[in-house]
Amino acid sequence: MLAIDVNELRKQFRVQKNREGLSGALKDLFKREHTEVTAVKDISFQIPQGEICGYIGENGAGKSTTIKMLTGILVPTSGKLLVNGFVPYKDREKFVHGIGVVFGQRSQLWWDIGVIESFRLLRKVYRVGETDFQRRLDELVETLQLQELLNRPVRKLSLGQRMRCELVAALLHNPSILFLDEPTIGLDIVVKTEIREFLKRLNREQGTTILLTTHDLQDIEALCSRVIMLDDGRIIYDGGLEELKARWGKGREIQFQFNDPVSQLDVSSLTSGLDVRWTLENELTAKVWFPREMNVSEVLSRVVGQANMDISDIKIFETNTDEIVREIYRSGSADAPKDLSALTDAAPALAASGADKS
Numbered sequence: 001m002l003a004i005d006v007n008e009l010r011k012q013f014r015v016q017k018n019r020e021g022l023s024g025a026l027k028d029l030f031k032r033e034h035t036e037v038t039a040v041k042d043i044s045f046q047i048p049q050g051e052i053c054g055y056i057g058e059n060g061a062g063k064s065t066t067i068k069m070l071t072g073i074l075v076p077t078s079g080k081l082l083v084n085g086f087v088p089y090k091d092r093e094k095f096v097h098g099i100g101v102v103f104g105q106r107s108q109l110w111w112d113i114g115v116i117e118s119f120r121l122l123r124k125v126y127r128v129g130e131t132d133f134q135r136r137l138d139e140l141v142e143t144l145q146l147q148e149l150l151n152r153p154v155r156k157l158s159l160g161q162r163m164r165c166e167l168v169a170a171l172l173h174n175p176s177i178l179f180l181d182e183p184t185i186g187l188d189i190v191v192k193t194e195i196r197e198f199l200k201r202l203n204r205e206q207g208t209t210i211l212l213t214t215h216d217l218q219d220i221e222a223l224c225s226r227v228i229m230l231d232d233g234r235i236i237y238d239g240g241l242e243e244l245k246a247r248w249g250k251g252r253e254i255q256f257q258f259n260d261p262v263s264q265l266d267v268s269s270l271t272s273g274l275d276v277r278w279t280l281e282n283e284l285t286a287k288v289w290f291p292r293e294m295n296v297s298e299v300l301s302r303v304v305g306q307a308n309m310d311i312s313d314i315k316i317f318e319t320n321t322d323e324i325v326r327e328i329y330r331s332g333s334a335d336a337p338k339d340l341s342a343l344t345d346a347a348p349a350l351a352a353s354g355a356d357k358s
């Protein structure tokens with residue numbers, strides 16, 4: 001059975017129009033005008049159990065509306081939707097036992113009472129047996145290191161501490177699908193990394209399916225093998241992250257800073273026979289673009305090995321996922337761009353390839 005099965009799903013909202021001025025406001029009192037906003041436009045996708053899938057798109061693309069339909073909060077205008085074999089808005093009572101939800105911007109914990117009290121209330125809401133609850137709680141508290149926080153009121157927690165507690169709250173009833181809407185928003189790098197590690201472990205050890213909405217592409221890089229990208233309510237890409245990067249980010253660049261002036265001819269002759277492209281930025285700076293499959297060392301060794309070229313600095317630029325996505329949004333399509341070299345971003349690869357992926 002698929003964890004999530006979505007076919008031709010559509011959501012339209014009826015929005016009241018406000019007419020301008022005092023006379024407009026008076027007219028509105030007697031006769032309201034409405035417009036239709038189509039937030040999700042006949043999308044289809046299937047997510048097998050155990051997958052971690054990133055659901056991304058710019059503000060207003062329709063991500064939250066989709067998540068709300070998948071979690072039974074909103075009723076679709078048309079289309080078919082099955083989550084864990086249930087129609088979310090119809091079979092709510094049975095359905096909620098199989099899902100966990102974390103909205104980064106909203107809390108499901110009670111503000112003024114101790115964290116443990118919120119967990120106990122949720123145990124009752126989800127009707128989890130006392131023994132199962134205790135075992136699950138112990139596991140989660142240990143993994144997320146919450147021992148010190150259990151008796152504190154939620155309002156006294158930092159954002160990172162609260163987010164770890166939100167995850168426990170969403171997982172106490174051991175759901176097989178976890179919906180995360182911006183789970184790392186506003187968190188520092190250390191907490192982001194901890195949460196990503198926890199989610200990876202949860203997926204590996206328990207096979208939990210995760211659908212993750214985020215603007216942080218490093219969440220996607222760290223967690224997701226698959227990405228669904230939404231633009232104006234439509235899916236514009238559904239596939240692997242690596243594939244997306246390979247299709248859109250087909251090149252890298254190295255920038256050389258020379259101590260003495262160089263010409264286009266000078267630099268081009270250094271790499272003759274290689275499929276590379278040089279651009280002179282000024283008389284002391286030149287950039288060379290080369291395809292992704294070519295080794296950095298192959299290009300570097302040609303240039304650095306020249307006795308007549310005194311180099312003062314080298315920077316390597318890698319394609320950045322943010323840039324890929326921005327570029328796709330700009331064109332509104334996930335087909336490969338014509339000028340691939342335009343997509344190599346300004347983030348130095350040496351930094352990006354270091355240990356910090358968070």
Ligand SMILES: Nc1ncnc2c1ncn2[C@@H]1O[C@H](COP(=O)(O)OP(=O)(O)OP(=O)(O)O)[C@@H](O)[C@H]1O
Nearest residue numbers: 013015037039057058059060061062063064065066
């Ligand atoms: N309750 C509602 N009534 C009317 N329009 C709505 C409603 N909810 C969402 N919309 C509209 O639907 C579109 C999609 O909104 P949605 O919140 O799903 O986008 P999103 O991709 O989650 O954006 P963000 O990243 O900003 O959260 C937007 O144009 C939004 O204004």
